[in-house]
Amino acid sequence: MTVMETTSTDSCAAPPRPGRRPQGQDSYTISEVVAFTGLTAHTLRWYERIGLMPHIDRSHTGQRRYSNRDLDWLDLVGKLRLTGMPVADMVRYAELVRAGDHTFGERFDLLEATRRDVLARIAELQDTLAVLDRKIDFYSGAGRRFEQERYMDDTTEQAG
Amino acid sequence: MTVMETTSTDSCAAPPRPGRRPQGQDSYTISEVVAFTGLTAHTLRWYERIGLMPHIDRSHTGQRRYSNRDLDWLDLVGKLRLTGMPVADMVRYAELVRAGDHTFGERFDLLEATRRDVLARIAELQDTLAVLDRKIDFYSGAGRRFEQERYMDDTTEQAG
DNA sequence: CGCTTGCTTGGAGCGCACTCGAAGGCCATA
DNA sequence: TATGGCCTTCGAGTGCGCTCCAAGCAAGCG
Numbered sequence: 312m313t314v315m316e317t318t319s320t321d322s323c324a325a326p327p328r329p330g331r332r333p334q335g336q337d338s339y340t341i342s343e344v345v346a347f348t349g350l351t352a353h354t355l356r357w358y359e360r361i362g363l364m365p366h367i368d369r370s371h372t373g374q375r376r377y378s379n380r381d382l383d384w385l386d387l388v389g390k391l392r393l394t395g396m397p398v399a400d401m402v403r404y405a406e407l408v409r410a411g412d413h414t415f416g417e418r419f420d421l422l423e424a425t426r427r428d429v430l431a432r433i434a435e436l437q438d439t440l441a442v443l444d445r446k447i448d449f450y451s452g453a454g455r456r457f458e459q460e461r462y463m464d465d466t467t468e469q470a471g
Numbered sequence: 472m473t474v475m476e477t478t479s480t481d482s483c484a485a486p487p488r489p490g491r492r493p494q495g496q497d498s499y500t501i502s503e504v505v506a507f508t509g510l511t512a513h514t515l516r517w518y519e520r521i522g523l524m525p526h527i528d529r530s531h532t533g534q535r536r537y538s539n540r541d542l543d544w545l546d547l548v549g550k551l552r553l554t555g556m557p558v559a560d561m562v563r564y565a566e567l568v569r570a571g572d573h574t575f576g577e578r579f580d581l582l583e584a585t586r587r588d589v590l591a592r593i594a595e596l597q598d599t600l601a602v603l604d605r606k607i608d609f610y611s612g613a614g615r616r617f618e619q620e621r622y623m624d625d626t627t628e629q630a631g
Numbered sequence: 632c633g634c635t636t637g638c639t640t641g642g643a644g645c646g647c648a649c650t651c652g653a654a655g656g657c658c659a660t661a
Numbered sequence: 662t663a664t665g666g667c668c669t670t671c672g673a674g675t676g677c678g679c680t681c682c683a684a685g686c687a688a689g690c691g
Contacts, residue, residue, distance in 0.1 A: 340637085340638085341637090341638075342637075342638085351679085351680075351681095352637095352638085353679075353680055353681070354678085354679065354680080356639090356640090357678085357679070357680085360641095372638085372639095372686085372687060372688080373638085373639065373686090373687090374637085374638055374639075374687090375638085375639090387602065390595075390598065390599040390602050391599070393592075393595045393596065393599055394596060394599055397677080397678095398677075398678065398679095399677090415610060418610060419607065419610040419611060422603055422606055422607050422610065423607060425603060426600065426603045426604070426607060429596050429599055429600050429603065430600070432553075432596060433593055433596050433597065433600075435553050436553070436554060436589050436592060436593050436596070437593065438550065439550040439551070439553060439554055439589055440586065440589050440590070440593070442547065442550050443582055443585060443586045443589065444586070446582055447579065447582050447583060447586060450575060450578060450579040450582065451579060500667085500668085501667090501668075502667075502668090511649085511650075511651095512667095512668090513649075513650060513651070514648085514649065514650080516669090516670090517648085517649070517650090532656085532657060532658080532668080533656090533657090533668085533669070534657090534667085534668055534669080535668085535669095552648095557647080557648095558647075558648065558649095559647090
């Protein structure tokens with residue numbers, strides 16, 4: 312009945328990730344997750360406190376034991392973080408997932424809005440790139456003569 | 472002797488911007504600059520305090536009078552801000568410009584490093600875009616059956 | 632047993648980039 | 662003259678995303 316792969320219960324194909332243990336033995340300490348993600352243990356616990364993570368399994372002594380699914384979720388969070396999405400919005404998404412199937416529509420909307428944001432940010436960056444390229448051209452080319460800058464200094468050309 | 476256009480003393484061709492007054496009459500109050508840039512007056516004064524702006528011309532009563540060049544610089548700052556460059560780095564660049572021609576090399580290096588950062592960020596965002604697209608496909612397609620998510624909830628497929 | 636290591640908790644603190652408030656100056660219009 | 666509006670400065674406050682601390686527990690080792 313299930314469509315699951317070895318390490319993924321995702322909604323779509325997920326590439327196998329190195330260092331992961333197979334389903335059933337996927338139980339990682341917080342320090343292992345630190346090594347995987349680059350986040351600090353503090354941050355991981357904080358994510359949990361604010362509701363950005365589900366409640367993580369615990370060992371018999373109360374220590375956190377992360378699953379492959381948790382790591383997948385952290386991957387997604389990491390990606391969304393790079394887009395500049397506020398943590399509060401990610402928490403909102405996490406809440407929708409926890410709330411069950413009836414939030415599919417809302418999740419879809421949120422993802423689409425995020426997608427639009429990402430596209431806009433890419434466009435902004437490409438715009439900036441063009442500006443940088445023009446400046447770099449200037450500095451590498453005529454840079455040593457008739458030098459001037461938008462933000463003027465003591466050089467030349469003040470009067471116009 | 473100068474290469475200047477009507478509104479620009481930049482190191483490279485700058486498109487004419489709407490609302491700008493021609494060279495010689497380019498004297499804008501802070502509230503006009505607020506309208507241009509979307510920044511607050513507080514932020515503009517703060518930029519000046521921290522050295523991100525040159526010392527702005529003053530009217531006989533001591534009020535700030537911004538020039539086209541200042542607006543150009545603010546445009547650049549706005550672009551760099553979008554790349555996530557820390558304000559301290561922009562201040563550094565501003566200091567280099569103020570310091571004179573002998574900092575050309577350093578400015579060039581800084582711009583190139585920034586350019587690399589921007590390219591890397593674009594790549595990251597495109598990566599994220601791919602993930603979002605996969606998820607959006609899932610939610611718009613098979614979404615209503617066999618639903619599951621990396622960050623599992625109460626739905627299905629738990630056992631594997 | 633004591634020591635170390637790694638984990639737990641709640642809560643306080645930090646750095647960044649603003650953001651705002653208080654108190655006052657200048658000046659145009661009524 | 663006075664009222665309103667926009668300007669000034671300095672310094673304190675805000676929101677975000679961590680980041681760290683102190684105190685304590687549990688396991689492993691000599």
